[in-house]
Amino acid sequence: MDKKPEKLVPEVRFKGFTDDWEQHKLGGVAKIIGGGTPNTKIPAYWNGTINWYTPVEIGKKIYINESQRKITLDGLKHSSAKLLPKNSVLFTSRAGIGKMAILGEEATTNQGFQSIIPIAKELDSYFLFSLSNQLKYYGETHGAGSTFTEISGKELAKFKLILPKLxxxxxxxxxxxxxxxxxxxxxxxxxxxxxxxxxxxxxxxxxxxxxxxxxxxxFHNEWEQRKLKNVYQKIGNAFVGTASPYYVDAGHFYLESNNIKNGQINRNHEVFINNSFYQKQSNKLLHTGDLVMVQSGHVGDTAVITQEYNNSAAHALIMFRNPKDKFLSDYLNFYFQNTSAKNKINVLAIGNTIRHVLASDMSRFSVYFxxxxxxxxxxxxxxxxxxxxxxxxxxxxxxxxxxxxxxxxxxx
Structure with missing residues (x-):
């Protein structure tokens, strides 16, 4: 007995729709058109009223209405650029394949696009745009070229999509x-x-x-300039050296520079160390209210140790421990995020390949309080x-x- 073909329906549907979805090739439900560039040495082709997009303008907005540069009607007539109607879907076809946008106004593009003009009764522009991840993956895996990967309009037309009625x-x-x-x-x-x-x-x-x-x-009094060594009891380096032999799948969370960004501690990257290595750093553990600073790479980024990270061990960070009063670390954490403070730290940073700052320099670092x-x-x-x-x-x-x-x- 022949097996019935599997029904093409989504997992969730709006009430009242029961028809099966159908598989199509993109070229069967849309026209795909390349772009072109008028001769840049002929002024009469440029600074007109016709929108002309390049790939660098695509990716930040869904609907686009005005290009950075415009061409004239003569420029359109004397180039391979084509006038695309409103609601066409732009698709970058090289050097960053798969960025998409929908035209809010008619426009042209350079040759870095394969633009998709949906057939009105077959395909909705926003529905197609919602498939951008699939289209991007298809473009990246079906492109060709030795210098840079590019997908042709002919190849993009073979993209298979499953569609309901319009x-x-x-x-x-x-x-x-x-x-x-x-x-x-x-x-x-x-x-x-x-x-x-x-x-x-x-x-x-x-x-x-x-x-x-x-x-x-x-508040009216002038502020007082003080060195950081006078507001923290201890300023020094966390462990510096190779720690990877002590890494484990589960153990003590090891605070590193990758965890310090935008004035906060994040767990986007996690490293754990075994108990014996942790115990060896018992005299350098961080406590609630301490401040840490990235020492090399993105120098100067700071974060305050919250209760969650009390008794943490750290690697290659400058540690400002035991503040002399409450709110010192929060105050300094925000201070180090302002442009003036960042510039002062950059002046102190040394090294040609990887910039780094010394704990001793930060001890002498002056701040107005x-x-x-x-x-x-x-x-x-x-x-x-x-x-x-x-x-x-x-x-x-x-x-x-x-x-x-x-x-x-x-x-x-």
Whole structure:
């Protein structure tokens, strides 16, 4: 008995849709057109009104409306560039294959594209754009060329995609578009928060004038310049040397420079050490409230040791231990994120191949300090702002995961 062919349906569907999806080749549901460049030595071909895109302009926005350079009608007529209608999907075909964007206005491109013009009754532009990861992978694995990989329009036309009827495509596209808009909105909020933080970091710390530009009400005294060795009881290096023989799959978390970024400790990269090696570093363990600084590579990045990392061992970091009062480390952690402080550390850094800074130099490093109460106000404000930024980053991550889940369930 012949086995019935497997039905082509997604795992999750909108109510009212029951038809099987059908497999198509991209060339059967869309036209694929290459681009071209008018002669750059003929001024009459340039600075016109027709949008003309290059691959470097693609990848940051879904819909694009205005190119960096424009060509004239004569430039269009005397080149292999083709005028593409609104809602065409641009696809970079070389040197970074697979970046995509949808045209918000008619345009042309250079030869670094294979642009896709969906057949109106067969394929929705946003539905196709939602398959960008699949198209990118196909382009990278089916491209050819000895100097650089490039996929031809003929080869891209062979890409197989499984499609529902157009009305179901449009409903799916509407949902994915809503997700993309929501993620984009949250990303703009995140960038706005980061800009606020950047501005505050430049204005809330005093320089040689001994007064900051921006200040809390009620504080008027000039700030005092102090060396870091006078505000921490111990400043020195964590273990420096080869630690890899002591690495284990599970053991004591080993804090390294890869874990220090943007003023925080992350676990994106984890290394663990065995107990005997950990015990040998008992006199160099970090405690809650200490500050650590990256010593080589991305020199000067800092983070405060939170309760989670109390009694941690560290590798190739400068350790500022036992601060003489609360909020010192939080205050300094934010101070080291401002441009002025970064520049001062870069001046101290030595080495041609890999730049590094010495613990002894950081002991003598001078910083302007307000009194304890003002430090507390500054630190609390910036801690709350950093917490809001972290929450915003988490929200974007969750939305991105949700979108990925929907793409897996709504598409075949």
């Amino acid at each position: 009305n179901e495509q449009k409903i799916i596209s509407k949902l994915i578009m809503m997700m993309d808009k929501l993620i984009s909105l949250q990303q703009r909020k995140l960038e706005f928060l980061k800009e606020i933080k950047k501005g505050l970091l430049q204005k809330m710390f005093a320089d040689k004038s001994k007064f900051p530009i921006l200040r809390f009400e009620g 307000p009194n304890k109460d003002e430090r507390k106000y500054i630190s609390n404000l910036l801690l709350k702002l950093q917490y809001t930024i972290t929450l915003q980053q988490s929200k974007i991550s969750q939305l991105t995961i949700l979108k990925k889940y929907l793409l897996q369930k709504l598409f075949i």
